Structure formats: C-alpha cells, structure tokens
Amino acid sequence: MGLRRLLTCVVAGTTMAAAGLVAAPSATAAPLLCLSTDEGIYTSPGTITGKPGDLISCRPTALPQIPGGVRMKAWKIKYVSTDVKGAKIAVSGFVAIPDAAWTGGGSRPTVAFTPGTLGSGSQCALSKQMAGEQVDSYEARNLQKFLEAGYAVAASDGVGYMNGQVHTYTVGLNAGHAVLDAVRASRQIPGGSLRSDSKVGITGYSEGGFNSLWAAQLASSYAPELNVVGAAAGGVPGDLKLVAERLNGSAFAGFLADAVVGLSAAHPEMPFNELLNDRGRQAVEDVRSNCLFGTLGAFAFQKLENFSTDRLTLAQIYALRGSNGVSWGEVIDAQKVGVGIGTGSSGARYRIGFPVYQYRGALEEIIPHEAEDGTRERYCQAGITTQWRTYAGEHLTTDWLAAGDVTDWLGDRFTGKPATGNC
Structure with a gap:
C-alpha cells in the first residue's frame, strides 16, 4: 500500500499523546x-x-x-x-x-x-x-x-x-x-x-x-x-529548500511542519515563536503531540504562510536573521547533504x-x-x-x-x- 493511500486512511484518526515532564537526576x-x-x-x-x-x-x-x-x-x-x-x-x-x-x-x-x-x-x-x-x-x-x-x-x-x-x-x-x-x-x-x-x-x-x-x-x-x-x-531529502518548495501546500505538508518545528528547537537563537499567529501556535502543539500519520493528517494541503501573523513566504523566512546574525536560509543550507565532502x-x-x-x-x-x-x-x-x-x-x-x-x-x-x- 502506498503512503498516499495510508494517509487517506488515517487523516481522520490522529494520534495525540503529550509528553510528560519528569524530574531529572543531577548527574550521570x-x-x-x-x-x-x-x-x-x-x-x-x-x-x-x-x-x-x-x-x-x-x-x-x-x-x-x-x-x-x-x-x-x-x-x-x-x-x-x-x-x-x-x-x-x-x-x-x-x-x-x-x-x-x-x-x-x-x-x-x-x-x-x-x-x-x-x-x-x-x-x-x-x-x-x-x-x-x-x-x-x-x-x-x-x-x-x-x-x-x-x-x-x-x-x-x-x-x-x-x-x-x-x-x-x-x-x-x-x-x-x-x-x-x-x-x-x-x-x-x-x-x-x-x-x-x-x-x-x-x-x-x-x-x-x-x-x-x-x-x-x-x-x-x-x-x-x-x-x-x-x-x-x-x-x-538532501536539499531542504527544494524539498520545502515541494511540500508546502501539498498532501505531505506535515513533513515540512516537522522540519520547521525541529529546526527551531535546535536553533533557539532564530526568530520563530514571535512570528506565529494563533494557528501557528496550535500547529506547534500538533507537531509535538503527533506521530507520522497524525501529523500528515493535521497538515495536509496546508501552506506555511497560514501560520504566521505576516503570512511569511518561504523566501521571506529564509531572509530573517537570528541574534547571531545568521539567516534562516543559511541555517537551512547548512543541512544540505554532500557539501564539503571528499575521499578519505x-x-x-x-x-x-x-x-x-x-x-x-x-x-x-x-x-x-x-x-x-x-x-x-x-x-x-x-x-x-x-x-x-x-x-x-x-x-x-x-x-x-x-x-x-x-x-x-x-x-x-x-x-x-x-x-x-x-x-
């Protein structure tokens, strides 16, 4: 069975389970x-x-x-x-x-x-x-x-x-x-x-x-x-910019949602939370709560522009800079696979x-x-x-x-x- 058919079967049945916070020991x-x-x-x-x-x-x-x-x-x-x-x-x-x-x-x-x-x-x-x-x-x-x-x-x-x-x-x-x-x-x-x-x-x-x-x-x-x-x-997905263009607004936009939230979690110095509207804040919670098919169902055919107060496009987001002066575009480019590689x-x-x-x-x-x-x-x-x-x-x-x-x-x-x- 293909992923599109599986997605059709689960769009209405998302899996929700929030992570609980647990007191952590002080050393390992x-x-x-x-x-x-x-x-x-x-x-x-x-x-x-x-x-x-x-x-x-x-x-x-x-x-x-x-x-x-x-x-x-x-x-x-x-x-x-x-x-x-x-x-x-x-x-x-x-x-x-x-x-x-x-x-x-x-x-x-x-x-x-x-x-x-x-x-x-x-x-x-x-x-x-x-x-x-x-x-x-x-x-x-x-x-x-x-x-x-x-x-x-x-x-x-x-x-x-x-x-x-x-x-x-x-x-x-x-x-x-x-x-x-x-x-x-x-x-x-x-x-x-x-x-x-x-x-x-x-x-x-x-x-x-x-x-x-x-x-x-x-x-x-x-x-x-x-x-x-x-x-x-x-x-x-060796070039995330190419992938993002394909995913935005598609049946598989949930993959893009996972990437946006994951990249922002790894780079708290970059603008993110302050860009979100109410739908965007809910979208983050949806990503954090769902597994694969739940996320795909929640975001099917959604465009990234819908989740920011200024309806920012991918190109506009890439131009934004963090507190260290690095742009979102540069952060995304740094994930490109096969750049700077050579033989042993x-x-x-x-x-x-x-x-x-x-x-x-x-x-x-x-x-x-x-x-x-x-x-x-x-x-x-x-x-x-x-x-x-x-x-x-x-x-x-x-x-x-x-x-x-x-x-x-x-x-x-x-x-x-x-x-x-x-x-």
Whole structure:
C-alpha cells in the first residue's frame, strides 16, 4: 500500500499523546547493570557528564514488533551525544543482538540504523514502538532482515525524544552524532557481546537516509575509532529548500511542519515563536503531540504562510536573521547533504573513506527527484565510490523494495568484498 493511500486512511484518526515532564537526576554515571526503569530511559539527566557515546543507562527489553521470531537479546539505551551547538545531550535508542552465534569471521558486525520519519511526539520514538507501543512505524521488516543475517543493530531514536523535548528533525549534526554515538554505546552494555573492533554499516531511509549520510560525513572526524565500512541511504531529502518548495501546500505538508518545528528547537537563537499567529501556535502543539500519520493528517494541503501573523513566504523566512546574525536560509543550507565532502585521502571538511549505496523510487511523490539525484551527483563529483539504483516504487514502498538489497550490500562490505560504483 502506498503512503498516499495510508494517509487517506488515517487523516481522520490522529494520534495525540503529550509528553510528560519528569524530574531529572543531577548527574550521570556508567551503569554497572542494566537496571533503569523505562521512564528513566527517556528522562534526561540534569547534568550530563562523560564522553560522546558513553552509556548512561540501559534496561533489557523485548522487541515484539519485529516479525520473524528472531531470537535475540535487546536493550533500551540512553547515551551521551553532542548537539549542533557542541553541548552534551542525552539520546535514547535500542540495541539488539541475535542469539545465534556469529559465524561470518571476525567480530559480529553492527548495523547503525536510523529510522525514517516517525513523528515528533515522544510516543513516536523507534525504541518505544518496536518494544510494543506501536503507533505507525513501518521499519520492522527492515530490522528483521538485518537480525536474520546475524548482524547486531544499534538504533538511535534521534535527538529530542527525551521527556519534555521535541525531535530536532532534519538537523544534520544532531542526527549524525546520535547515529555514531549509538554504536559507541552499544559496546558498553553490561552483559552485551559487541566488540570495539567490529565492522559498522550505516543505513536508513527518508529521514533515516538524511541521518545516515550525515553520519557517514562525520564518521572520520567525530568517531574515527569506529570501523565504518559502508553507508546505504535511500529517499534522501538532501536539499531542504527544494524539498520545502515541494511540500508546502501539498498532501505531505506535515513533513515540512516537522522540519520547521525541529529546526527551531535546535536553533533557539532564530526568530520563530514571535512570528506565529494563533494557528501557528496550535500547529506547534500538533507537531509535538503527533506521530507520522497524525501529523500528515493535521497538515495536509496546508501552506506555511497560514501560520504566521505576516503570512511569511518561504523566501521571506529564509531572509530573517537570528541574534547571531545568521539567516534562516543559511541555517537551512547548512543541512544540505554532500557539501564539503571528499575521499578519505582528501583535505575535505568531511572525509568519507568507504563506499555508499544510494537509491530512490521511480514514482517518488514526496521528495523532488532533483534533491535525491543532486545528492548522488555531489557524492560522485567528490570521487566517493557510489552505487546508485532506482526502484519501481513510490516513497514508502521503495523502502521495503530495497530492504533485501541494502542488507546484501552491507553484507558484502562486512565480508570485505570490493565495492563498485556506477557514477
């Protein structure tokens, strides 16, 4: 079933659940045992100590939403990461390790997984949904394939799913840091079996594709100790300005609403709240309360101009400047994927010393082809080995159509098979 048909089914049935505020402890310490409460996983410490990737707390969990009956050990985790301002933050996620012995040689590899858009409400976090609080996640069968192949999964929920926060949707540095730090944290679980020398493959689709390529770009500088051997990313909204033009006023304007609220949460120095009219203030609450299909239903065919007192257009918003003198346009441009990249031996700002697999749907109806194709072209021009494929699906079904190929492509990287590009 396509995303448009699914949207039609849920427009009238939005999911509302406001995040509760919980008193936070004043400090963090590495756990000796995984004894956190479930509420504790999603409560940010008042003071965050330790290094990026340090495990703050964990608890054993089951992942009943992942089909196939794969026997595994799984934990919810809370760990230290770094936000776009360089501050230490707490991020949630989960780790799953198959019970079956790894027979592929060397240490069991890890798939660093980051989901597609799930929504900004606290109940939407992937770790909550896979543990049984299912809302409308669509990633379970992708996770099943990785686990059936024998790979461990370190999955970041992403920044902003702690109680009282809002997800910082489409903020590249936040996303990339959180993905890499989840892998670091996965190796510190008491009773876990993952080793520091294991190979890592990064993957995700849609928002997850955006997050994955940002993690790929940051890996050599932010987490050089990780042995990342490849990144697979599909449906990548690599140019947010192109994407915003497509989404504004469309059936899928909810994605734009998530991005506006998420970017403003990450950049409080930028003008935002003072621009809103009553509809705009309600819109922010809708974003903060809903998961994917609830947000899409609430914002279908809405234009951004409807939510500000001066009916500001995208171009007018881009021209506005924050207290630091930076414009909203510059903030958005800073999220563009594939800018400043180069090979591992280059002097580029973001050095990528491993191959990438990128893909999109031929019937893509949400993200402009120019945004996805442009991301691929920037990788090719930078000399990074890039394999590209187009699938015969629209946005949602392409995620599922590509799942087997993504698993196999990562498997080839884990076994050391040379990658080929088709730029």
